[in-house]
Amino acid sequence: MSTANPVDRPGLGALLRPFAGTFGLVAVFQVIGAVAGLAPLLAVVELGRLLLQPGPSDPDRVWFAVVAGAAGLFVRLVFTAASAGAGHLLDGRVQLSFRRRLADRLGRVPIGWLSGRRTGELAKVVGDDVSAVHPFIAHTPGDLVSAFVVPLVSLVYLFTVDWRLTLITLGPVLLAIALVPLMMTPARQREQAEFDGAMGRISDSVVEFVRGIAVVKAFGGAGRAHRRFRTAADEFVTTFSRWVRGVSPIAAGMQLALSPPFVLLVVLTGGAVLVGDGSLAPADLLPFLLLGLGLTAPVAALGHGFDDMQAAHRAVGRIRDVLAVPPLPEPAQPVAPRGHRVELRGVRFGYDDGREVLRGIDLVLEPGTFTALVGPSGGGKSTLVRLLPRFFDPTGGAVTLGGVDLRDLADADRNRLVSFVFQDVHLLRASIADNIALAVPHADREAVVQAARRAGIHDRVVELPRGYDSVIGEDAGLSGGEAQRLALARALLADAPVLVLDEATAFADPRTEQAVRRTLSDLRGEKTVLVIAHRLETVADADTVVVLENGSVVERGTPRELVARGGKFAEFWHARRAVGGER
Numbered sequence: 001m002s003t004a005n006p007v008d009r010p011g012l013g014a015l016l017r018p019f020a021g022t023f024g025l026v027a028v029f030q031v032i033g034a035v036a037g038l039a040p041l042l043a044v045v046e047l048g049r050l051l052l053q054p055g056p057s058d059p060d061r062v063w064f065a066v067v068a069g070a071a072g073l074f075v076r077l078v079f080t081a082a083s084a085g086a087g088h089l090l091d092g093r094v095q096l097s098f099r100r101r102l103a104d105r106l107g108r109v110p111i112g113w114l115s116g117r118r119t120g121e122l123a124k125v126v127g128d129d130v131s132a133v134h135p136f137i138a139h140t141p142g143d144l145v146s147a148f149v150v151p152l153v154s155l156v157y158l159f160t161v162d163w164r165l166t167l168i169t170l171g172p173v174l175l176a177i178a179l180v181p182l183m184m185t186p187a188r189q190r191e192q193a194e195f196d197g198a199m200g201r202i203s204d205s206v207v208e209f210v211r212g213i214a215v216v217k218a219f220g221g222a223g224r225a226h227r228r229f230r231t232a233a234d235e236f237v238t239t240f241s242r243w244v245r246g247v248s249p250i251a252a253g254m255q256l257a258l259s260p261p262f263v264l265l266v267v268l269t270g271g272a273v274l275v276g277d278g279s280l281a282p283a284d285l286l287p288f289l290l291l292g293l294g295l296t297a298p299v300a301a302l303g304h305g306f307d308d309m310q311a312a313h314r315a316v317g318r319i320r321d322v323l324a325v326p327p328l329p330e331p332a333q334p335v336a337p338r339g340h341r342v343e344l345r346g347v348r349f350g351y352d353d354g355r356e357v358l359r360g361i362d363l364v365l366e367p368g369t370f371t372a373l374v375g376p377s378g379g380g381k382s383t384l385v386r387l388l389p390r391f392f393d394p395t396g397g398a399v400t401l402g403g404v405d406l407r408d409l410a411d412a413d414r415n416r417l418v419s420f421v422f423q424d425v426h427l428l429r430a431s432i433a434d435n436i437a438l439a440v441p442h443a444d445r446e447a448v449v450q451a452a453r454r455a456g457i458h459d460r461v462v463e464l465p466r467g468y469d470s471v472i473g474e475d476a477g478l479s480g481g482e483a484q485r486l487a488l489a490r491a492l493l494a495d496a497p498v499l500v501l502d503e504a505t506a507f508a509d510p511r512t513e514q515a516v517r518r519t520l521s522d523l524r525g526e527k528t529v530l531v532i533a534h535r536l537e538t539v540a541d542a543d544t545v546v547v548l549e550n551g552s553v554v555e556r557g558t559p560r561e562l563v564a565r566g567g568k569f570a571e572f573w574h575a576r577r578a579v580g581g582e583r
């Protein structure tokens with residue numbers, strides 16, 4: 001249910017713009033360091049020339065060459081270290097900024113979007129994906145810049161020595177570049193796409209298998225699950241060999257062309273011919289042998305770290321996807337609610353697939369009333385109740401609270417007025433007491449215990465080794481139903497006048513069912529309750545029953561009226577009665 005629209009994705013350039021100055025500095029340092037790195041090579045060339053020439057050599061010039069070479073080496077060390085240091089500091093700042101932006105965005109996206117994602121998926125984006133950007137920021141720009149500048153400077157120098165041998169020295173690089181288009185033919189691209197697809201299918205089948213391992217083991221489907229993986233792996237082998245067959249001759253050709261022995265062979269052969277016919281001084285061959293090897297660096301640099309770059313590119317894509325999720329618009333000037341009457345007017349809603357799940361709902365929840373929502377599975381009940389705490393905004397119509405559209409209400413007002421208990425309860429790794437007192441952090445222990453009692457979870461809590469101080473996930477593991485009752489205690493302590501809940505599993509434990517039902521009926525008149533009801537007792541207690549089918553309200557009225565009417569609700573009622581009034 002990604003709501004990310006590619007058009008809204010912030011570009012990498014926009015994300016990195018605030019750091020352009022530092023990027024520039026890193027690149028300049030790197031260039032100075034890399035160019036200075038040529039000095040020792042040129043010093044060796046100069047020394048070669050001086051020492052090889054007939055007669056005694058000028059000691060001043062020899063010393064100058066040695067000192068210049070050493071100075072170049074020193075400058076190279078200082079500037080490369082400065083560039084690496086600045087690059088890593090920059091990386092730290094970029095990662096911090098990405099994480100801040102992600103945290104800010106995640107704090108403002110619809111709760112419904114968050115609850116539709118696995119925690120691990122978002123943790124990966126904020127953690128691993130941001131870290132994967134490291135080579136992109138700290139290494140690649142500097143490496144690439146120097147990989148191009150150094151050969152360029154070398155080429156200029158070599159041209160001044162002998163243009164013919166320069167062209168010969170460029171031969172291997174040109175050969176490698178000429179092979180690049182062969183990597184991009186439609187056939188190669190098709191093979192690459194098939195390869196990526198096969199990789200994807202393998203990881204999907206592994207994830208599916210691992211995720212479902214408990215179910216697969218319990219239902220004895222291991223053979224089938226393994227078979228999916230085997231099929232994906234077999235298919236991968238075929239695709240992989242086809243890909244390798246197509247690409248390896250070209251890759252090998254490029255590697256050969258760029259390899260030092262081949263470059264040396266070309267330079268020596270060309271040099272030998274030119275020296276042989278007397279048009280090149282033997283000492284002039286030296287710079288070509290030393291600098292010629294460096295000319296292949298840019299092409300090799302393009303290949304090196306390619307996987308890291310690709311991984312970083314994909315990671316940035318996922319970061320941009322999250323940053324592109326439209327946040328829930330916040331009112332510029334929040335309007336204060338008057339009371340807490342809830343009204344849904346012509347509410348329509350569809351998830352990202354575009355299918356309408358709510359098709360024009362009109363519903364009023366008067367303060368202090370108890371409304372039960374019933375209807376067939378998939379009718380839209382959960383979607384409807386989630387609109388009240390603004391998990392999503394309706395795509396049409398409006399939900400108002402205290403006469404104010406939820407979109408014009410300050411978050412704090414909404415949170416003060418509406419609390420909810422749904423099935424996907426999130427508990428913090430904190431004490432039971434802190435979890436219950438989430439919305440009221442200063443609540444005293446007595447109030448916490450009172451709320452827990454009303455939610456039917458107190459007896460279970462005191463059984464735990466450290467009672468209310470037991471830390472969830474460390475001292476205590478709670479069942480789904482227990483977690484929901486804890487969430488109910490949280491909601492009761494928050495004491496919001498509107499309570500929205502899904503009773504599906506809240507009452508799973510028959511021992512506490514009575515207590516919770518009693519609490520819910522105690523709330524009559526005190527709170528506005530909207531409950532997705534699964535039990536006849538709950539429905540029977542309701543002031544109003546609303547039957548939701550296929551996204552529309554098909555019946556509404558008191559339970560008695562609806563049974564008498566003999567429609568959908570009466571059908572539901574009699575069917576449930578027939579199975580003993582249970583779910």
Ligand SMILES: Nc1ncnc2c1ncn2[C@@H]1O[C@H](COP(=O)(O)OP(=O)(O)OP(=O)(O)O)[C@@H](O)[C@H]1O
Nearest residue numbers: 001116351352357376377378379380381382383384
């Ligand atoms: N996050 C989602 N993304 C896309 N479609 C969804 C999402 N959640 C629910 N739906 C679809 O919306 C429709 C209504 O679902 P909803 O959960 O609101 O129904 P429900 O009446 O609460 O069903 P149940 O009683 O089975 O919980 C269903 O067709 C469902 O497939």
